[in-house]
Amino acid sequence: MPNLPKPRLRRTRGQGQLVSAAPERRSPHIEQIDAEGLRWVNIEEPGAPERGWLEEHFDFHALDLEDVLSRNQRPKIDTYDEYLFIVLHFPIFDPSVGRLGAGELDLFVGPDFLITIPNQPLQPVEYLFERCRSKEELREQLFSRGSGYLLYRVVDDSFDYCFPMLRKIGNKLDALEEEIFEGRSEEIVRDISNAKQEIINFRKVIRPERPVLRDLESVKHRYLAPDLDLEIYFDDIVDAHERIWDMLENYKEVVEALEESNESVISHRVNDILRVLTSISVIVLPLTLLASIWGMNVGVTGEQSKTAFWIVVGAMFAILVAMVAYFRRRGWL
DSSP: OOOOOOOOEEEOTTOSOEEEOOOOOOOOOOEEEEETTEEEEEOSSOOHHHHHHHHHHOOOOHHHHHHHHOSOOOSEEEEOSSOEEEEEEEEEEETTTTEEEEEEEEEEEETTEEEEEESSOOHHHHHHHHHHHHOHHHHHHHHTTOHHHHHHHHHHHHHHTHHHHHHHHHHHHHHHHHHHTTTOTTTTHHHHHHHHHHHHHHHHHHTTHHHHHHHHHHHGGGGSOTTSOOHHHHHHHHHHHHHHHHHHHHHHHHHHHHHHHHHHHHHHHHHHHHHHHHHHHHHHHHHHHHHHHHTSSSOOTTTTOHHHHHHHHHHHHHHHHHHHHHHHHHTOO
């Protein structure tokens, strides 16, 4: 029978008995703002304590709570009678690997609440939350329009945060184009590959958002303030997403063109080298032939004659000059 794992034991101070070491339970990390009859709850990097807090204060579906703790959720929107559950992804820079990755943002939207749950810090969400907490005027402006408008601002700010990253990628592509034609083609092959990988990762994050935003546009009226026409605001989110996608499509074509141009430059450079080496070989060939004939160990005309030696050297020099001139005239050198 296999041995069962034994629990870790520790000895309490002042006592001779052993007790099981239980992990310390931390309290849930919850931040919230209440104003104008609306509550915004922000939970970063949720764990078991945060899930327990959500179960205690809200009647959310168990599968939604399970999705909050999951790291492999695709963007989606689930519609319920009392709330909406939305999963969105946004690109963030991962310094551990030096590349762009996907940051997940889970949202619960109800008539009088908005819950944002990023699985890792998202700067636009943090910034908007802190501004609402510190500035009463902004808080009243956003919260008075209902949870639908607050949802729009969170999502819109998160998409707007993508444009500085896109501009950075565009500047990197412009710099690569200049370096290609400055003679650094071999050195920037890895840089082109990294830029291409960034664009691919960005596209992986943005592309699955399209059906979610269309579904959000169709159900947005449920939690919009009845006295406000917010149709244009949610259309703005779709427009921002389309602009991001169009820029990524353009960058994809640019980086592919840069890769082809860099390969062409390298290929032309190799061809130039081969052309020069071939020309040198052809020029040296008749000189080698003459030297081989008069260097044979048999009797040849002019053997042991200084005059014949200088005649052969002169002929070789004349052939050399003539062939170089001919190759230059043809543009081969």
